Amino acid sequence: MKVLTFLFLLLPLPALAQIEVGVENPREYGWWLGDMLEQRLVVTLPEGATLDTASLPRPRSVTYWLDLVEVEAREREGEVEITLIWQNFYSALEPSRREVPSSFIRFSDGTEARLPGFTFVTSPIRPILAPSTPDQLQPDPDYRLVSTRLNILGFGLSATGLMLSVGLLAFHQAWWPFHRRAARPFTRAARHIASMRGADAGALRQVLHRAFDAAFGRVLISAELGRFLDDRPQFRSLETRLARFFETSNDAFFGRGGSQDLPGEIAALARDLAALERGRR
Amino acid sequence: MRRVAFWLLVLCTAAATAGTVWFAYALRGDMVDNRTIRLFHAGNEAEMRDGADPRVAYARALFLAWRDRVAEAEVLAPMLGDAPPDLWSGFHLAIGNARMRAAFEFIETSRLEEAVPEVELAKRAYRDALRASPGNYDAKVNLDLASRLVRDMPREGQEGSEETDRQPRRVWTDLPGLPRGEP
Amino acid sequence: MLKVAEMDWRARFADAEAALKSVILGQDRAIRLILLSVLCRGHVLLAGDVGTGKTTLLRAVARVIGGPYSRIEGTVDLLPSDLLYMAHIDENGRPRIEPGPVLSQGPDLSIFFFNEINRARPQVHSLLLRLMAERTLTAFQRVHHFPHLQVFADRNQIERDETFELPAAARDRFMMEIPVDVPESRDDRMALAFETRFHDTDTLVGEVPEGLLPYDGLNAVAAGIQEEVHASDALRCYVFALCEALRDPAGAGLEVEGADPARLVRGGVSPRGMQALVRATRAAAWAAGRDVVLPEDVRSVFAPVMAHRVFLTPAAEPRRERLLPALISAAFDKIPVPAS
Numbered sequence: 128m129k130v131l132t133f134l135f136l137l138l139p140l141p142a143l144a145q146i147e148v149g150v151e152n153p154r155e156y157g158w159w160l161g162d163m164l165e166q167r168l169v170v171t172l173p174e175g176a177t178l179d180t181a182s183l184p185r186p187r188s189v190t191y192w193l194d195l196v197e198v199e200a201r202e203r204e205g206e207v208e209i210t211l212i213w214q215n216f217y218s219a220l221e222p223s224r225r226e227v228p229s230s231f232i233r234f235s236d237g238t239e240a241r242l243p244g245f246t247f248v249t250s251p252i253r254p255i256l257a258p259s260t261p262d263q264l265q266p267d268p269d270y271r272l273v274s275t276r277l278n279i280l281g282f283g284l285s286a287t288g289l290m291l292s293v294g295l296l297a298f299h300q301a302w303w304p305f306h307r308r309a310a311r312p313f314t315r316a317a318r319h320i321a322s323m324r325g326a327d328a329g330a331l332r333q334v335l336h337r338a339f340d341a342a343f344g345r346v347l348i349s350a351e352l353g354r355f356l357d358d359r360p361q362f363r364s365l366e367t368r369l370a371r372f373f374e375t376s377n378d379a380f381f382g383r384g385g386s387q388d389l390p391g392e393i394a395a396l397a398r399d400l401a402a403l404e405r406g407r408r
Numbered sequence: 409m410r411r412v413a414f415w416l417l418v419l420c421t422a423a424a425t426a427g428t429v430w431f432a433y434a435l436r437g438d439m440v441d442n443r444t445i446r447l448f449h450a451g452n453e454a455e456m457r458d459g460a461d462p463r464v465a466y467a468r469a470l471f472l473a474w475r476d477r478v479a480e481a482e483v484l485a486p487m488l489g490d491a492p493p494d495l496w497s498g499f500h501l502a503i504g505n506a507r508m509r510a511a512f513e514f515i516e517t518s519r520l521e522e523a524v525p526e527v528e529l530a531k532r533a534y535r536d537a538l539r540a541s542p543g544n545y546d547a548k549v550n551l552d553l554a555s556r557l558v559r560d561m562p563r564e565g566q567e568g569s570e571e572t573d574r575q576p577r578r579v580w581t582d583l584p585g586l587p588r589g590e591p
Numbered sequence: 592m593l594k595v596a597e598m599d600w601r602a603r604f605a606d607a608e609a610a611l612k613s614v615i616l617g618q619d620r621a622i623r624l625i626l627l628s629v630l631c632r633g634h635v636l637l638a639g640d641v642g643t644g645k646t647t648l649l650r651a652v653a654r655v656i657g658g659p660y661s662r663i664e665g666t667v668d669l670l671p672s673d674l675l676y677m678a679h680i681d682e683n684g685r686p687r688i689e690p691g692p693v694l695s696q697g698p699d700l701s702i703f704f705f706n707e708i709n710r711a712r713p714q715v716h717s718l719l720l721r722l723m724a725e726r727t728l729t730a731f732q733r734v735h736h737f738p739h740l741q742v743f744a745d746r747n748q749i750e751r752d753e754t755f756e757l758p759a760a761a762r763d764r765f766m767m768e769i770p771v772d773v774p775e776s777r778d779d780r781m782a783l784a785f786e787t788r789f790h791d792t793d794t795l796v797g798e799v800p801e802g803l804l805p806y807d808g809l810n811a812v813a814a815g816i817q818e819e820v821h822a823s824d825a826l827r828c829y830v831f832a833l834c835e836a837l838r839d840p841a842g843a844g845l846e847v848e849g850a851d852p853a854r855l856v857r858g859g860v861s862p863r864g865m866q867a868l869v870r871a872t873r874a875a876a877w878a879a880g881r882d883v884v885l886p887e888d889v890r891s892v893f894a895p896v897m898a899h900r901v902f903l904t905p906a907a908e909p910r911r912e913r914l915l916p917a918l919i920s921a922a923f924d925k926i927p928v929p930a931s
Contacts, residue, residue, distance in 0.1 A: 160555075161538035161548045191560040196539070214542065216535055218555030252552050259556050261512045265546035267470055267505050268498035270449045272442050273461040278435040285427030292420040299417055336929060345924030350887035361410060380825040380929035382883050406414035 146238065147171045152245040159252050163196065164213045166227075166245060171206045173238050178207045182233035184242075192217035193227065209242065215249055222250045300405050312341035317401035320394050331393040332376055338397070342404075349373035361403050368396055437461070462491035469499050473506040481506065497541035504533030504550060511557070527558040600804075600812050604630070604878060607655045607803040614799055615648050616783055617774020623878070624769045624895050625652055629804065630874040632813045633766025633867060634723050634742040636708075636757075636899060644783075645745050645771045649704050650796045656809070657802030658701030658739060661692045665711035667753050671718040675730040693722065693737075694730055701739045701806035708744040709754040716761045719744075723764045739806045759859065759902065766867045767892070768899035813874075820873040822884045825929040830868060830889055832930075834860050836922040837897060845921040850907055850914055859902040868896045886928045894919050 149169040158164065172178065178200060186195050197212040209232070217225055229244040257263060297303065301311035306318070316338035320331050339347040343355050352373055356363050372393070402408050441461045447454035448471040456464050465487035472481035481503055488499060507530035514523035534551035537544055604626065611622045621637075625648070628635045637645045653660040663674060675691045689695075693703060705711075705719065722728055723742050728735045744765070747754070762768075774780050783789050822830075836843035838860040841853035871892040876884040898915050907914050 159548060160551060161542050161544070163542045194539070214539065216538070216551070216560075218552050218560070220556075252548055259553050261509065263549075263553055264505060264508055265501075265549045267474060267502045268546065270445055270467050270470055271463045271495065271498075272445055273438045273463050275435060275438040275442070278431055278438055282428065282431035282435050285424050285431050289421065289424035289428045292417060292424050296417040296421050299413060333930060337927060340927060346927055348886040348890070348928060350885075350890075376929065377883075377885055381823045381885050383821050383823075406410040406412075408411070 146173060146240045148240055148243065150243055150245075153247060155246065156248045158215055158247050158249040160216050160218050160249065162215050162249075164215060164227075164247060166211045166213065168209045168211070168242055169206055170209065170232070170240050170242075172202075173234055173236055176234040176236040176238065178202055179233045179235055182231070182239075183209070184211070184230045184232075189213075189228065192225070211242070215247070217249050219249045219251045220255050222248050224248050309341065311401075311404060312338040313397060313400035313404045317394070317397040320397045326390070328390050328393060329379060331390050331397075332372075332379065335372070335393060335397055335400075336376065338400070349377055362400065364408075365396070365399060365403070368399075372396055456487075460487075462488045462495060466491065466495050466499055470502050473502040476506060476510060478503060478506045478510070493540045494544070497537045497544045497547060500533045500537035500540060501544065501547045501550065504530040504537060504547070504554070507533060508550065508554060524558055527554050530554050531558070531560075600808075601877075601880065603803050606800070610799050610803065611648075611651055611655065614651050614795055615644055616789070617776055617779035618644065618648060618771060621648065621769050621771050624767060624892070626804075627871055627874045627878060627892065628767050628769075629656065629741065629809060630813055630816060630878065631766060631867070631870045632741065632810060633870065634764060635744070636762070636765040636768040637743060637745045637771050638748055638768055639745075639771035640773065641747065641749060643771050643773055646704075646706070647792050647796065648771065649702070649743050649745075650792070651799050652743075653702045653704075654796055654799045654801050655803045656701055656741075656806045657804075658806035659696030659699050660702045660704070661696050661700060662704035662706060663692045665705060665707040665709065665715070667710060667712065669711045669715055671714050674715070674718060675728065690730070693728060694735060698736055699739060699806075700737050701741065703740060703742050705742065705744040707747045709746050709757060711755065713755055713758060716755075716758055720761055720764060738810065762899050763859070763861055763863055765899065766871065767895040769895050816877045817870060817873055820876050820882055820884060822869065822873065825931075826884050826886070826889070828930065829886055829926065829928045830865070830872070832926045833889065833893060833922055834865050834868070834897070836926055837901060837918065840918060840921070843922065843925060845918065845925055847914060847917050847921055850910075850917075852918075854904055855907050855914065855918065857902040857904050859900045860897065861900060864897060864900045868893065871896050890923055893923075 147170070151167040151169075153164040153166060170178075180200060183198050183200055184195055186198055188194050192215065194214040194216065195211060196214045197210070199210040201208045201210075213227060215225070217223070224246050225248075226246045227244040230242050231239050232242060233239050253263075298305045298308065301308045301314040305311075307315065316334050319334050323331060323334070336347075339355070342359060343351070347355055352369060356366060356369075362369065399408075437457075437459070438461070440457060441464045444454045444456060444460070444464050445467040448467040451471075453471075454468075456468060465484045469481040469484045469488075472478070472484075485499070488496060491499075507526050511523040511526035511530060514520070514526065531551060531554045534547045534554060537547035538551065541547075608622060608626055611626075612619060615622060625635060629652070637649070639645055650660075663669075673691060674693050677689045677691045677695075679687060679689070681687045693700065703722075708716070708719075719742070722737070722740070726737045726740050728737070742765075746757075774783065789795060832843070836845055838856060838858070840847065840855055841851075845852050847855060868889070872884050872888045875888040875892050876882070879888065881888075894916065898919065901915060901918075902908075903911055903914065
């Protein structure tokens, strides 16, 4: 210590003169052992120099009763703000003034600055005559249960979301219990047709025709196919197949007993219409 | 737009399914952990599962520390991992208390030279507890108590000398087990 | 033999339609319906405002068909005998009775136009009934036959004073009631107003080639069409279901805005009406170049053939103009086709 002071005096005066250290010390009274004390220092930087961070005090056990817990330096325009956090472990028997030592920092141009220490009064936490017996010992901490609240909340929310989205999906796709949804006539027709094994093409056609009626909102005849496609442009990709379906239908029902296509074709058309209707394509 | 609706719903369903499964798994883990913690609390030895919550390791540490198996308890420290500071603080407090109980035990049987290192270890544990959580008053009180049992010594040439004079006189002023002048 | 001739007739039909469209602007649907009635040999009631070109249209159609053409104006004091006889004083100062408008053209009379028929008294209407139903008349103590006769009548819809509603029986004998409204398109209306070509009706009608659809061949063609054009079982079902729906809207589950379907229709969908409908649909299919009837043919002629035959309940009759089209369109929307 004395050696340091001696060296200090030998330093050229102008180098010290231009460095100003602003200090914001913790309050002076009312500290207990274990408390953290925060000291903030603002040091002006010498012209064109930067802080040599290696010269900052290291967090360490400074003395048996004092720890330097955290050192933080933030360089700003022309100055550096240093925050030192100390922890007091002095077990006082009576209120006692303690002195936190000063330290030095160095700058890139070789100049040094002193970070002043400070004093504070720490007080005993127990009466001076309190016995040091096992029954005075504070008990072990309590057991802690894992908090399930967040997971329950998350589970509840995601399960609700799951039910909701499955419900919406079922509604959108006309799955059970929305399988009879009126707004999905082609889906219903495709399922109905799939269940009509061995039925003749005419019966399948009629099921699909009723689906067209439902989708159009009124009975759809071949002459109005264009208007239907204007109303429901999503089916336009099937235009040629739809035109052929209606043409064949006209032949089958109103013609002189002409061509009949395969039931499989009608089922395939119904499936494609159902897929388009439910936004799968 | 109508195609977006379908795929959006599929995506939502998938996300909600993943979330539900994940949370259900986490919740099950929590429940298993809480059962384990209750077993420790009730004084039973129990197995810790892999990836358990730090509170399980904490509970086991409390369980072991209370039963004076300090060494085993201290080994659990890595398992606390990124536990919140107050958990760490409690962990160190429990170990400090265990050390203190051991020290008192030695003092009862007048084996002071064995008591002193235990108290020192307890003080270190309490300091750790306070480092983790400066507001842990139980640790403060117990550290104060331990410090009065065995005063801290300034290291060689480090601090003013006026205390070093006083301290030895005070150290054992109210050691338990010694006569306190009561009739 | 007929088939070859029929091909020829289709081309003639198309020519006639094109010629009429070039002369009568904005009345495509009325032209098509009138030509269909010609193909069915059915009488027609024209309904429309004054000055929409009904007379011009009829004169042009008469020219397309060729053959003698005669007309009479309906008035309150018109007597049945005025159709048959014409009494006048000859150059010698003696009263003379000569054949009236119906008889004057002889048995070849192809079109008889009764202007403003609702101004004539019911007695006149009843005379007309026989003429339309049987195409015969008794005058000068003998029966006159008019095998090619087609009656067109025109109903003024604006005035209600001094008019007589057509009796149900008379209405039923008209195959169609064809609306002749002001052309929808703005261009057509402007052209009609400003182009001098449309100012002189005589030269305008003169532009139409005469006798494209010769009147004396029409009966055979009409019979051929009814013979040749196929109406399938499914289509018969459709026609029948439509007519049933019109007769009993509530039973068919129709919904008409602003009216109780159960108390809307009083009657009028007669077997004669259904017969006319079938004839008209076959003609429509033929005109569209097909030999089978499709639902669209039925829809295209359903309203003109059926609407004027339907009698609404007294409560609904004042709103006929709105309710009847709504009823028919509800039937189109509701009656499934093809259905078993």
